[in-house]
Amino acid sequence: MEPEEKKRTIKVLIVEDNERNLKLFNLIMRSLGYETFAARNGEEGVMMAKEIRPDLILMDIQMPVMDGISAVDLLKADEGTREIPVIALTSYAMKGDRERFLEHGFADYIAKPVSKDSLIMAAKKVLEKR
Numbered sequence: 001m002e003p004e005e006k007k008r009t010i011k012v013l014i015v016e017d018n019e020r021n022l023k024l025f026n027l028i029m030r031s032l033g034y035e036t037f038a039a040r041n042g043e044e045g046v047m048m049a050k051e052i053r054p055d056l057i058l059m060d061i062q063m064p065v066m067d068g069i070s071a072v073d074l075l076k077a078d079e080g081t082r083e084i085p086v087i088a089l090t091s092y093a094m095k096g097d098r099e100r101f102l103e104h105g106f107a108d109y110i111a112k113p114v115s116k117d118s119l120i121m122a123a124k125k126v127l128e129k130r
């Protein structure tokens with residue numbers, strides 16, 4: 001790996017319609033030194049992902065206009081965004097959800113309320129795997 005590559009700031013796109021959650025996830029990601037971008041629904045998220053090419057996407061599931069599942073389908077169908085890891089964040093945690101989300105193409109899954117530690121751990125783990 002070239003030194004220039006190593007120094008590049010990690011870009012994280014947060015797709016979340018709840019302002020409080022958005023603020024929280026933003027603070028946590030910035031505490032790690034990552035550069036953050038915000039989108040308020042899946043459609044905006046997909047558009048921004050194509051433009052920004054983030055290293056990681058944090059994706060809410062329940063959102064207006066376009067939900068997180070539909071957004072991931074579009075991201076995975078596009079070769080420009082297919083490789084970007086997406087972590088699902090959702091409050092509707094049920095048994096088997098994790099497996100369902102991973103099968104759907106998400107890199108990881110975190111149940112809300114999201115703890116700072118679990119989000120940091122998941123983000124770092126996914127970024128290391130790239």
Ligand code: MN
Pocket residue numbers: 016017018060061062063
């Ligand atoms: Mn939501």
